[in-house]
Amino acid sequence: MPKKILADTGFWFALFNEKKYDNYRTEARIIEEDIQFHSLLIPWPTLYETINTRVFKRKENMDKLKRYVEKPSTILVDDQTYRNDSLQFVLENNPRHFSLVDHVIRSMLSDKSLRIDAFISFNPKDFYDICDARKIEMLYR
Secondary structure (H helix, E strand, O other): OOOOOEOHHHHHHHHHOOOHHHHHHHHHHHHHHHHOOOOEEEHHHHHHHHHEEEEHHOOHHHHHHHHHHHHHOOOOOOOHHHHHHHHHHHHHHHOOOOHHHHHHHHHHHHHOOOOOEEEOOOOOHHHHHHHHEEEEEEEOO
16 A cells, blocks of 8 residues: 655755765665655655755756656645744744754644655654654654
């Protein structure tokens, strides 16, 4: 049965940026092969973070990301439901604990109305508690 897999920004960085994320690149490529038969959930904030890097000034990287975004099985997850509460949380708490994007993703992971079977992150410590509570498989540990 196809899974719904949410992807964090780190997955895109690892997949596309060979120099900075070499230690994660192999893992990202393995995950890339595994997810082709599933639905990929891409939170809008991760696209803002990803596309706003030098790596995506290279046309081949942008073309590859575009193919992911345009796949019929890809779902772009709107952050409207989560962003105001996340912004308030980050402004009122230690902003270094969770970035705004991480808090939005944590809110998505916590949302029981959003079906998420698995989560790709190269920073599992910030998400493990929620994934464990909701029985969401973490594809990188």
